[in-house]
Amino acid sequence: MSKHAHSFQAEVAQLLHLVTHSLYSNSEIFLRELISNASDACDKLRFAAIADATLYEDQPNLDIRIAYDQDARTLSITDTGIGMSEADAIANLGTIAKSGTREFMGKLTGDQKADSQLIGQFGVGFYSGFIVADRITVESRQAGLPAEQGVRWESAGTGDFSVEAISRAARGTTVTLHLREDALEYASNWKLKELIGKYSDHIGVPILLEKETWQEGEEGQPGGMVKTGEWETANQASALWTRPKKDISDEQYRAFYTQTFHDHDDPLAWTHNRVEGSTEYTQLLYLPGRAPMDLFQRDAKTGVKLYVKRVFIMDDASALLPNYLRFVRGVVDSADLPLNVSRELLQESRDVRAIRDGNTRRVLGMIEDLANKARTPADSAEGKVDIGSGDSTPAPEPTPSADGVTDVVDKTAADEAAKFADAADRFTRFYSAFGVVLKEGLGEDFGNQQRIAKLLRFASTTTDTVTVSFADYKARMKDGQEAIYYITADSLTAARNSPQLELFRKKGIEVLLMGDRVDEWAMGFLTEFDGTPLQSVAKGAVDLGSLQDEGEAQAAEAAAEQLKPVLEQIKQALSGQVEDVRVTTRLVDSPACLVVKDAGMSLQLARLLKQAGQPVPEVKPVLEVNPEHALIQRLQASADSPDFGDLAHVIFDQALLAEGGLPEDPASYVRRVNALLTK
Numbered sequence: 001m002s003k004h005a006h007s008f009q010a011e012v013a014q015l016l017h018l019v020t021h022s023l024y025s026n027s028e029i030f031l032r033e034l035i036s037n038a039s040d041a042c043d044k045l046r047f048a049a050i051a052d053a054t055l056y057e058d059q060p061n062l063d064i065r066i067a068y069d070q071d072a073r074t075l076s077i078t079d080t081g082i083g084m085s086e087a088d089a090i091a092n093l094g095t096i097a098k099s100g101t102r103e104f105m106g107k108l109t110g111d112q113k114a115d116s117q118l119i120g121q122f123g124v125g126f127y128s129g130f131i132v133a134d135r136i137t138v139e140s141r142q143a144g145l146p147a148e149q150g151v152r153w154e155s156a157g158t159g160d161f162s163v164e165a166i167s168r169a170a171r172g173t174t175v176t177l178h179l180r181e182d183a184l185e186y187a188s189n190w191k192l193k194e195l196i197g198k199y200s201d202h203i204g205v206p207i208l209l210e211k212e213t214w215q216e217g218e219e220g221q222p223g224g225m226v227k228t229g230e231w232e233t234a235n236q237a238s239a240l241w242t243r244p245k246k247d248i249s250d251e252q253y254r255a256f257y258t259q260t261f262h263d264h265d266d267p268l269a270w271t272h273n274r275v276e277g278s279t280e281y282t283q284l285l286y287l288p289g290r291a292p293m294d295l296f297q298r299d300a301k302t303g304v305k306l307y308v309k310r311v312f313i314m315d316d317a318s319a320l321l322p323n324y325l326r327f328v329r330g331v332v333d334s335a336d337l338p339l340n341v342s343r344e345l346l347q348e349s350r351d352v353r354a355i356r357d358g359n360t361r362r363v364l365g366m367i368e369d370l371a372n373k374a375r376t377p378a379d380s381a382e383g384k385v386d387i388g389s390g391d392s393t394p395a396p397e398p399t400p401s402a403d404g405v406t407d408v409v410d411k412t413a414a415d416e417a418a419k420f421a422d423a424a425d426r427f428t429r430f431y432s433a434f435g436v437v438l439k440e441g442l443g444e445d446f447g448n449q450q451r452i453a454k455l456l457r458f459a460s461t462t463t464d465t466v467t468v469s470f471a472d473y474k475a476r477m478k479d480g481q482e483a484i485y486y487i488t489a490d491s492l493t494a495a496r497n498s499p500q501l502e503l504f505r506k507k508g509i510e511v512l513l514m515g516d517r518v519d520e521w522a523m524g525f526l527t528e529f530d531g532t533p534l535q536s537v538a539k540g541a542v543d544l545g546s547l548q549d550e551g552e553a554q555a556a557e558a559a560a561e562q563l564k565p566v567l568e569q570i571k572q573a574l575s576g577q578v579e580d581v582r583v584t585t586r587l588v589d590s591p592a593c594l595v596v597k598d599a600g601m602s603l604q605l606a607r608l609l610k611q612a613g614q615p616v617p618e619v620k621p622v623l624e625v626n627p628e629h630a631l632i633q634r635l636q637a638s639a640d641s642p643d644f645g646d647l648a649h650v651i652f653d654q655a656l657l658a659e660g661g662l663p664e665d666p667a668s669y670v671r672r673v674n675a676l677l678t679k
């Protein structure tokens with residue numbers, strides 16, 4: 001049978017070099033990577049066999065066997081999974097197909113230390129075998145193919161690999177590592193047991209090890225461990241989520257997360273529940289510690305894996321969570337869905353809708369819990385607090401104890417302070433990674449709108465950090481203040497410096513500052529919070545209700561009356577560009593600003609849509625002028641002068657610039673300013 005030599009794809013060669021040179025310090029990870037591949041292969045077979053039971057051939061058992069030979073210096077991992085054909089072996093073991101790999105490879109710096117950290121986060125899969133082996137042989141036969149269509153793949157982990165056809169009776173794959181001299185410790189029963197316990201205990205199929213017993217030495221010779229020829233199961237062999245919560249340690253929850261979702265940062269929290277009733281399912285959902293690279297891509301993957309009665313059905317089961325919770329990773333195991341459920345079917349199923357609602361409730365509960373624990377325990381009794389229940393309004397469906405942030409009731413103040421700092425840090429990390437996505441929920445999930453609104457945080461005119469909740473804001477509203485004021489802009493800096501805020505600053509009224517792209521759209525759906533209306537300071541005429549000074553209002557009316565002819569003249573000069581021109585009390589230091597009518601689309605949103613190539617109805621702003629300002633007084637004085645038109649245009653364009661826009665005709669703007677400057 002002929003043997004063919006192949007070269008690795010360039011990225012693989014580069015990765016192999018790194019793996020073998022920089023991962024020694026953490027060499028043991030190779031085992032969990034190979035076991036996880038073997039377990040995936042078993043899952044794939046189980047799934048394929050739903051449609052074609054003959055794939056089990058005469059071997060219904062799914063398991064993973066690990067054998068070693070100290071003398072031959074080999075360690076092998078054998079599974080009875082789906083196996084690989086020759087073409088599969090070439091494609092899967094000679095190339096890196098994984099999305100994001102190229103991007104990842106581009107980030108490599110050549111600095112071995114930095115790169116090894118990066119690679120540790122990424123997970124290297126099959127290639128990690130080369131950390132401990134100077135040669136790897138893979139023998140495999142795909143389920144359903146005849147014995148003669150087996151394949152042997154072999155490589156020394158340098159530039160190339162060879163492939164030849166072999167005959168292999170057993171379905172599945174054997175990966176044999178030819179261990180390096182310094183990796184012989186892995187060819188031992190106790191070492192393998194330790195590593196399986198540490199990394200692979202949750203794997204759903206049995207992992208079998210060669211059993212050993214102690215044998216006394218003969219005639220004064222020292223004794224030693226010898227193989228008995230039997231196999232023993234080294235893991236719990238039940239999928240983690242199927243076990244009772246009380247039997248699972250935090251360590252195990254974390255290890256499961258890391259391996260299942262290939263995220264080497266610890267999750268911030270998790271929730272694990274068995275739901276009974278008309279729809280039965282188990283959910284194990286995690287909040288990741290950092291955002292994946294594709295969070296904002298249209299086809300971003302959701303991270304929920306669907307199982308039906310412990311049979312793996314699909315990754316990225318997006319129907320199981322609303323889009324605004326797409327950052328959640330986890331597993332749902334349904335007892336009701338049919339095994340042959342398709343993505344299309346999922347969209348329509350009533351059971352799926354019930355699961356999605358249940359998942360949504362739990363995830364929001366988990367975030368609420370994190371937020372509540374992060375609240376300053378200001379009114380707690382000295383020394384002893386239960387910050388686990390620090391909120392006066394408990395979450396509608398409190399997260400059970402297995403939520404990753406264990407409640408501790410009776411602890412010293414120092415412990416509590418540390419725990420609070422930890423919780424605050426977790427919530428901050430959560431919010432900076434996913435707050436923007438969560439906001440989409442305001443427009444997407446009306447049923448939970450108020451719950452989502454409670455979780456949002458903003459900067460404000462009195463607080464620089466993004467920490468102010470609507471509830472915080474409400475608690476410090478001024479007497480007589482009737483609305484929650486906010487402003488949206490292209491960035492926080494633009495929001496903070498907007499002329500629209502001048503009057504609010506002068507009067508000491510706090511305004512929430514919103515600088516995320518999604519804010520304008522999302523806030524369009526939220527009209528009130530907890531009974532208090534929300535009001536954009538850039539929309540409609542300024543109405544501070546009873547906070548308005550009587551004298552100021554009268555002065556403004558008088559000014560409006562007096563300026564009436566000039567306002568009309570400005571409107572004509574700017575005809576086509578403005579909806580109206582009026583006097584305002586909103587401004588203190590600026591001559592003018594632009595606002596839109598109450599129900600109108602803001603200028604910022606119109607700009608965003610335009611940039612995105614969407615059709616935008618024409619939005620004409622209202623120009624509001626400050627009668628106290630010297631420029632407006634000068635405009636009034638030049639009512640009969642030929643400069644009037646230029647001055648009016650300059651004031652309009654500056655108002656546009658101040659709120660983040662650009663003059664329609666920048667060159668004319670410059671010409672006009674220059675003409676005025678040289679007068």
Ligand SMILES: Nc1ncnc2c1ncn2[C@@H]1O[C@H](COP(=O)(O)OP(=O)(O)OP(=O)(O)O)[C@@H](O)[C@H]1O
Nearest residue numbers: 037038041081083084092093123124125126127173
């Ligand atoms: N034991 C196995 N049985 C069948 N196919 C396997 C086995 N091990 C690896 N493969 C195939 O080789 C591919 C590459 O494996 P590798 O571990 O490098 O990447 P991965 O499993 O896709 O990703 P990662 O492990 O980084 O999540 C797998 O996707 C799978 O198709």
